[in-house]
Amino acid sequence: MEVFHYHKAIVNTNYKLWHDTNCEFYHDFMHYHNRVTGFNDAYFARKNESFEHGHIVVGTFEVNYDNYEGFESRAGLSFPHLPPNQWYMIDLFPGMNFNLRGSALRCDVVTPLGPDKVMIEFRGLGLKRDTPEERQTRINHHNSIWGPFGRNLHEDLIGVQGQGTTMRPGSEARRVLHGRQENQTIHDENGMRHYYAEWGKWMNRLPSNPEMPYAEPALAAE
Numbered sequence: 147m148e149v150f151h152y153h154k155a156i157v158n159t160n161y162k163l164w165h166d167t168n169c170e171f172y173h174d175f176m177h178y179h180n181r182v183t184g185f186n187d188a189y190f191a192r193k194n195e196s197f198e199h200g201h202i203v204v205g206t207f208e209v210n211y212d213n214y215e216g217f218e219s220r221a222g223l224s225f226p227h228l229p230p231n232q233w234y235m236i237d238l239f240p241g242m243n244f245n246l247r248g249s250a251l252r253c254d255v256v257t258p259l260g261p262d263k264v265m266i267e268f269r270g271l272g273l274k275r276d277t278p279e280e281r282q283t284r285i286n287h288h289n290s291i292w293g294p295f296g297r298n299l300h301e302d303l304i305g306v307q308g309q310g311t312t313m314r315p316g317s318e319a320r321r322v323l324h325g326r327q328e329n330q331t332i333h334d335e336n337g338m339r340h341y342y343a344e345w346g347k348w349m350n351r352l353p354s355n356p357e358m359p360y361a362e363p364a365l366a367a368e
């Protein structure tokens with residue numbers, strides 16, 4: 147593969163909140179694009195699968211790009227052995243993500259700069275053997291959703307910046323407490339719970355109450 151895109155963002159938020167945007171999917175309600183190209187039975191049947199050491203895989207489905215005005219199906223170009231228009235996702239603990247949307251692969255790497263500041267590096271990847279036309283198609287597809295002026299990425303950044311603001315000392319807390327357990331389907335939080343359980347183990351803190359030491363029974367909540 148070959149990197150064809152790079153940019154970075156420095157955001158006033160905790161690094162885990164960025165990783166969350168790749169682990170939980172109910173924030174898809176924030177993305178107009180995702181609501182109109184997904185949100186059908188196949189989307190809601192996607193499953194989050196957890197693996198040892200805090201890693202997660204988010205199941206795929208067929209995205210209906212042509213439901214978004216101005217977009218068309220991306221079926222013409224995919225990656226070897228992968229069916230077109232799918233959306234695969236791998237989240238590696240503690241802050242790396244591989245996000246494959248049909249014809250373009252995005253990779254995020256987070257570097258915490260402090261408890262309330264994170265640098266996120268975004269890379270777009272295609273195949274080394276791409277023809278100039280194929281490469282241009284991948285770049286267009288990548289940038290229209292994930293580029294700095296694309297459809298989705300800034301919405302995620304606004305979300306985590308807002309979360310970071312409400313967690314700052316002295317700011318008024320705005321929290322919605324919920325724990326969704328929905329048979330590990332796409333809006334279940336099992337991926338996040340799995341991630342925070344691993345974080346708690348490393349930090350010796352109980353994710354549900356960070357003042358307390360980590361305790362195995364916290365895992366029973368999964």
Ligand SMILES: [Fe+2]
Binds near residue numbers: 173174
């Ligand atoms: Fe998002």
